[in-house]
Amino acid sequence: MAQTTREKRKKNVIDALNKARAMELQAIHQYMNQHYNIDDMDYGDLAAKVKLIAIDEMRHAEMFAERIKELGGEPTTELAGTVAKSQKIEGIFPFDAKLEDDTIDIYNQFVLVCRDNGDSTSMKLFEAVIDEEQIHYNYFDNVSEHIKNLGAAYLSQIAGTPADTGTAAQGFVAASGGA
Secondary structure: OHHHHHHHHHHHHHHHHHHHHHHHHHHHHHHHHHHHHHHHOOEHHHHHHHHHHHHHHHHHHHHHHHHHHHOOOOOOOOOOOOOOOOOOHHHHHHHHHHHHHHHHHHHHHHHHHHHHOOOHHHHHHHHHHHHHHHHHHHHHHHHHHHHHHHOHHHHHHHOOEOOOOOOOOOOHHHHOOOO
């Protein structure tokens, strides 16, 4: 009976990790789509930062997959949702801020799932990812406020900036001096 309970607890954590992985996979697709579109709009600096955030999300997806495998589960390859396409520059950053805010809320619930099921390792993983998602949220919210308050004046300063992020495989958080 104890083994069955232990296996059930492990399954609960794997389910939470797989839901989080699906969310990260969806975010990767969303942010890369936006990166290409923002770059096409000639806002290179914004495009480069969105690309770096997508790379952070790739790292998160991989971290969740590794933990799922450690627990004996199969990492999902499914996306949690659909990718919003053809977004206007004014709508991208509030959209992304909401996506990150929702992610933080859900991941905090997953921390509780991990704690309630006795998995402190997965709990710590979620807490570390939440810290990075908060950095993403702050960036998206900040840009959103600049666009809302300054509009064309803000965007004109960014127009024509390069989108080259180089070949370094670091994400936004690492490029900003975090994690």
